[in-house]
Amino acid sequence: MSLLVIEGLDLSIHGTPILKGVSLSVSAGQIVGVIGESGSGKSMTAFAAMQLLPYGAECSGRIDLGGREVLTLSEATLCQMRGRDVGMVFQEPMTALNPIKTIGDQVAETILIHERVSRAEAMKRAAEALRRAELPQEKFPLSRYPHELSGGQRQRVVIAMAIALRPKLLIADEPTTALDVTTQAQILTLLKKLVQEEGMGLLLISHDLAVVADMADEIVIMRQGEVVENGPAQWLLRNMQHPYSKALLAASTHQPDRAAEELDDVLLDVCDVVREYTIHRKGIWGGTDTFRAVKGVSFQLRKGESLGLVGESGCGKSTLTRAILGLEDVQGGEIHAFGQPVGRDFPSALRSGIQVVFQDPYSSFNPRWKVTRLVAEPFHLMAQRPDDWRDRVAQVLEDVGIGADAMDRYIHEFSGGQRQRIAIARALILRPEIVILDEAVSALDVSIRAQILDLLAALQQDYGLSYLFISHDLSVVRSITDRVLVMKSGEIVEQGQTDQVFDDPQHEYTKQLIAAAPVLPADVA
Numbered sequence: 001m002s003l004l005v006i007e008g009l010d011l012s013i014h015g016t017p018i019l020k021g022v023s024l025s026v027s028a029g030q031i032v033g034v035i036g037e038s039g040s041g042k043s044m045t046a047f048a049a050m051q052l053l054p055y056g057a058e059c060s061g062r063i064d065l066g067g068r069e070v071l072t073l074s075e076a077t078l079c080q081m082r083g084r085d086v087g088m089v090f091q092e093p094m095t096a097l098n099p100i101k102t103i104g105d106q107v108a109e110t111i112l113i114h115e116r117v118s119r120a121e122a123m124k125r126a127a128e129a130l131r132r133a134e135l136p137q138e139k140f141p142l143s144r145y146p147h148e149l150s151g152g153q154r155q156r157v158v159i160a161m162a163i164a165l166r167p168k169l170l171i172a173d174e175p176t177t178a179l180d181v182t183t184q185a186q187i188l189t190l191l192k193k194l195v196q197e198e199g200m201g202l203l204l205i206s207h208d209l210a211v212v213a214d215m216a217d218e219i220v221i222m223r224q225g226e227v228v229e230n231g232p233a234q235w236l237l238r239n240m241q242h243p244y245s246k247a248l249l250a251a252s253t254h255q256p257d258r259a260a261e262e263l264d265d266v267l268l269d270v271c272d273v274v275r276e277y278t279i280h281r282k283g284i285w286g287g288t289d290t291f292r293a294v295k296g297v298s299f300q301l302r303k304g305e306s307l308g309l310v311g312e313s314g315c316g317k318s319t320l321t322r323a324i325l326g327l328e329d330v331q332g333g334e335i336h337a338f339g340q341p342v343g344r345d346f347p348s349a350l351r352s353g354i355q356v357v358f359q360d361p362y363s364s365f366n367p368r369w370k371v372t373r374l375v376a377e378p379f380h381l382m383a384q385r386p387d388d389w390r391d392r393v394a395q396v397l398e399d400v401g402i403g404a405d406a407m408d409r410y411i412h413e414f415s416g417g418q419r420q421r422i423a424i425a426r427a428l429i430l431r432p433e434i435v436i437l438d439e440a441v442s443a444l445d446v447s448i449r450a451q452i453l454d455l456l457a458a459l460q461q462d463y464g465l466s467y468l469f470i471s472h473d474l475s476v477v478r479s480i481t482d483r484v485l486v487m488k489s490g491e492i493v494e495q496g497q498t499d500q501v502f503d504d505p506q507h508e509y510t511k512q513l514i515a516a517a518p519v520l521p522a523d524v525a
Helices: 042-050 075-081 103-114 119-132 151-163 181-198 209-215 233-238 243-252 317-324 371-381 389-399 416-428 446-463 474-480 498-503 508-516
Strands: 002-013 016-027 031-035 057-065 086-089 169-173 201-206 218-223 226-232 266-280 288-302 306-310 332-337 354-357 434-438 466-470 483-488 491-497
Touching: 002 042, 002 201, 016 031, 016 042, 016 057, 016 201, 016 226, 031 042, 031 209, 042 057, 042 086, 042 169, 042 201, 086 151, 103 119, 103 151, 119 151, 151 181, 169 181, 181 201, 181 209, 181 508, 201 209, 209 233, 209 243, 218 233, 218 243, 226 233, 226 243, 243 446, 266 317, 266 466, 288 317, 288 332, 288 466, 288 491, 306 474, 317 332, 317 434, 317 466, 354 416, 371 389, 371 416, 389 416, 416 446, 446 474, 466 474, 474 498, 483 498, 483 508, 491 498, 491 508
Parallel strands: 031 201, 031 218, 086 169, 169 201, 306 466, 306 483, 354 434, 434 466
Antiparallel strands: 002 016, 002 057, 218 226, 266 288, 266 332, 483 491
């Protein structure tokens, strides 16, 4: 039985074509994966199915949801349908949840809106939905707030909200993009379990072909608002015909051509570093506790080397990064960069030698500034801005493949991949020797990710850079690093040459990380 049938769907917004003749279907107990780059129309197809479209949107074609023609339904009927007949899991749980309401209230709200039940009954059913999402009340009380949960736990709350009324169809829009590999595996296993136990249909939207290959029964590949290829998952992976499909597959397994030469010069020396935080216990007489986030970490980064740092969320990666950048003091051990101790007195001339590229470039830029000022911002570290600073900005933009003509545009005018190139340009403007890449490609499509990895490899050779590459994406770390450090609960539990660690892991935690990472079947890759 088909739960969702979309035939010949056209969508335009203020006259601009967005979707062109899209057709797909989802049956009970079936998982359909929709693959494509950002802007391919994946999410807009899902929003069209629920009629959650912006002002100025016009649809034509056919959308049948549970035997009803969606495009002819009134808004009141659509409101009854959303949440009850079809649930949706959004990409970023923190923006989908209300920070000032408890998780119990938020799950119960869905029930109270659609059914005439008492608050006590709604809370009881909310607890059951959270239990089905593997958040049992004895461990995760209904009184908790979203900020008290990890990223994976917040995603489970969003799933609980979506399944509270036991809908027949579930739409999951990039549900695991920002999660580490083990949490991602848990969320995907949960979604698969719900499909099997509840008999619901799942429309899984993702840019990660490996994730969909392991989950989906059917795959739909979209490009620029059109379906370019579709079919049974295992058959399609081995019989792709469209050039775009083949390009996505090649990008998923892309290995950048790296020719960087590692030298003996030690640029960064981290020795027995300890970072502690003071935690105030609840209550007037609660007192304080000490939480040790980083526990005696030691490693070296040499000139021309790429060093990977992997681990789950909360393992201490970001805390260690802030200490290396001199943004936080350490309570034990020492950090030396270029032979000088890192700290509040670290010279500005040396500080410019370490730059960072963040995960989300848009949030790290001032949207009111033009690209010229954004890229030139690090010049404030210098005693005097050089006279040729505009020429330097133009040159570094050319080096990262954006072009000098972008200097007078605003950051919102660029795609995600272009923004990340501009972020890299800003990091390179002072000609640093060390670049810290903090989840720099985690949110990018596979094809854009491949382009950025190629760019990083080329820049490393041209600029003589050393990289500290922090990521939860093990495939990325394996493709671009020489050595890798595996971090768990504030400690380095394993380290060594990248191929050696991945091919012959020694620590049980490393084995778990590698096992949890989604991979394409061997006869496909």
